[in-house]
Amino acid sequence: MLSGLMKFLRACFRPSSDRYVHTSSEAGGRQDGLLWYKDSGQHINGEFSMAVVQANNLLEDQSQLESGCLSSHESGPYGTFVGVYDGHGGPETSRYINDHLFQHLKRFTSEQQGMSVDVILKAYQATEEGFLSLVTKQWPMKPQIAAVGSCCLVGVICGGTIYVANLGDSRAVLGRAVKATGEVLAIQLSAEHNVCIESVRQEMKSLHPDDSQIVVLKHNVWRVKGLIQISKSIGDVYLKKAEFNREPLYKKIPPS
Template sequence: MLGILMNLLRGCCQPSSDHVHTGSDVVGRQDGLLWYKDIGQHVNGDFSMAVVQANPLLEDQSQIESGSLSNFESGPYGTFVGVYDGHGGPETARYINDNLFRHLKRFTTDQNSMSEDVIRKAFQATEEGFMSVVARQWPLKPQIAAVGSCCLTAIICGGTLYIANVGDSRAVLGRLVKVTGEVLAMQLSEEHNASFESVRHELRSMHPNDPNIVVLKHNVWRVKGIIQISRSIGDVYLKKYEFNREPLLPKFRLREPFKKSILSAEPSVHSLKLQPHDQFLILASDGLWEHLSNQEAVNLVQGHPRNGSARKLVKTALRGAAKKREMRYSDLKKIDRGVRRHFHDDITVAVVFLDSNLVIRASSNKGPTISVRGGGINVPPNSLAPCTSSTETNSS
């Protein structure tokens, strides 16, 4: 049966030739549905990025911004990394990619410093901005109310690492144990997914009068029987009842009206002082973690050259996805976007290496100013939400 399916896919789902590009790695390279930037330099060290598309339109977005984290040239300086795993469409993730860092710089300018409060305000402003987009476009494009995105960010500033998250993407730190020489994986982000008992408990405590706030459906826990994540940007149909009605598709509409937002956009925010033995960060959408454990990912990064580390993580995950379906990786590569989603999700990975000397100096040292978008996406002209250039570098 699998052989018949593969023959059919080879015949009708070959990747189009305009997906394959070669050239300078300044803004990344494209190889079929895989985009990658093998190595770059940020204020605090090196970085590597990779994205593989599975959906008809890439729903993951990502960025690395390094240099001034405010609107003043005087700083503070540091590095911002964002991974945005969209669902229901690409519009929310694109909106976050265009606006979250801008809001972060604005609030950092207002307070003249980086803080957990600044990050929360930036998330809130981004959520409110996208809600405004939905309100404007609802009369003509009501399905935008059912588009949302997870949002994971890491900010390195003044020797402190800030992690903020809504949804189920994941940040993992590789930390060297000097006694043994091992690099251990430390998960730094909380995952807001109803598969976790703690998340179900949180939802039930927030909605004590709703016995169906979480429902086990086809062996998967879902909020209101619809969505697995409990926090997101967007998904306005589960936040404001005025958008949970016709002409929204029936599968998104609830039978009972609600006054209180079902999903939250409040990020879990944590900060820690970086130590000299902190080696690197891995930020990735859940598409990676479906196939790799935290320690497996850290071992792969630690055991190979920095150059191409994110691409190696993505390819290892793809090989795992192929193996689960009793396929060869070479066959999986031939399956085009859209059909590919039956085999794996969009996967985005950013690996951020930490040079302890640069981390200490970065708050006052300008270093390289960079702005890189992951994925090399060409946005359709009729996109529901605005998006700037798909892959850009201000300077290197």
């Protein structure tokens, strides 16, 4: 079973400059229905690969792998960056993250001369603020963009340290081989922000004590305002800014 799973997930990376799923013979990729994959080869911290299985014909998700591109003034190029952006409501947010988050991370790493938790936080914040600006500009012509969002899971490996940052309910898992037995242990590295989890529901209620509808059980599923399950994300501006949660958006939000 494990062997079959490893074959299924083997070697799947598309360069960040080509953010769409459609593969070509020139890119060396393969596509089987809504599954695509491509060998990524060697990277500065070893071999890395990714797989993408589309849930539907419109790809709302993005994934990104960058290596040797995070630098400080003193040490030169180092580090490996992996990003998984699980979009919902449309592809705009995940594509925006794919185009901007890593660039922000490089800039802050250079300014602070090294990787740190603060650098990652600043990159996330700059990406969120940038997408908010995009929504503000496009709102009059395209109000639906206010209801588009994305989970954002990032792993950065540098200097012998793994940094993991997460918004939403994607999960980072580390596989550790046990030499004595040959088994592989799965170690969870990130926590999900999904209101199906009791502690997350309690957090939402404590943050919004005056809103009895902040978390609603709908069709046996807990949802924020009865709409989405995740409590943190990039985008979803209509749930963060009241000025975007009004007509004409109401008529355009698809039923949950």
